[in-house]
Amino acid sequence: MAKVKSDTLHVQGINVGIYTEDYRNEYISLTDIARYRNSDDPRFAIQNWMRNRNTIEFLGLWETLHNPNFNRVQFDTFKNEAGLNRFVMTPSKWIDLTGAIGIITKAGRYGSGTYAHSDIAMEFASWISSEFKLYLMKDYRRLKYDENSRLSLSWNLNREISKLNYRVHTDAIQQNLLPSELTKEQQSYVYADEADVLNVALFGMTAAQWRAQNQGKKGNIRDYASIQQLLVLANLESYNALLIEQHQPQSSRLQSLRDMAIKQLQTLSALDISGLPQLPKA
DSSP: OOOOEEEEEEETTEEEEEEESSSSSEEEEHHHHHTTTOSSOHHHHHHHHHTSHHHHHHHHHHHHHHOTTOOHHHHHHHHHHTTSTTOOOOHHHHHHHHOOSSEEEEOSTTOOEEEEEHHHHHHHHHHHOHHHHHHHHHHHHHHHHHHHHHHHHHHHHHHHHHHHHHHHHHHHHHHHTOOTTOOHHHHHHHHHHHHHHHHHHHHSSOHHHHHHHOTTOOSOGGGGOOHHHHHHHHHHHHHHHHHHHTTOOHHHHHHHHHHHHHHHHHHHTOSOGGGSOOOOOO
């Protein structure tokens, strides 16, 4: 089950619920926004908005762009009827008959009512009140800025932890894998080779393979890692240092590290493990 993250926007004295299940598509409460116009029964404001022909055309275009299973035949019927006195539209009717995903109705611990993708919610807010929409956008931008700042701080912290753990990793290599007769150039190959053991275990490719696939990008594969990947990388460095000290062969260490990476990423539940690349064949 997807992990739900919820938050609240504070707009002109009204608390507006917001949540996401995939950390990409955020849904904002239309019910809360509608309270700005009708605090007693916000459902009427939503239904009146959905009776509008311009609204139906906007919703249909959004679904066409984002929803491959959208029922365009039913949408065309609604579009032709929209604006007529007899035309009635509710969120549930729209969802059930068109297979829409941009608007949802929900109940439970994360807030009940009608929610809509942020694109659609902003359109609704504009219909409710231009002033309210501007304040909503302002608080929404503040929320995203705060989130991005926290993510940036966490990413940099995990990157530094990974760098510190890499010292433990290189010390283990120096003490166990480097014969005294090797030149500095030869030693550098050993360090790079062991770094790629970690890269393959976590990312499924070596540093050189990543550069070949990302020639226009600056930095290296680890500069583009997620927070979760960096956290796992720090753990892999410590674990590989231990395996090196136990004189485990590299092929065995690679498989153990790969198993550990998958298990920890599953625990963090932020990545689709089925999409991770497989280990290269020996």
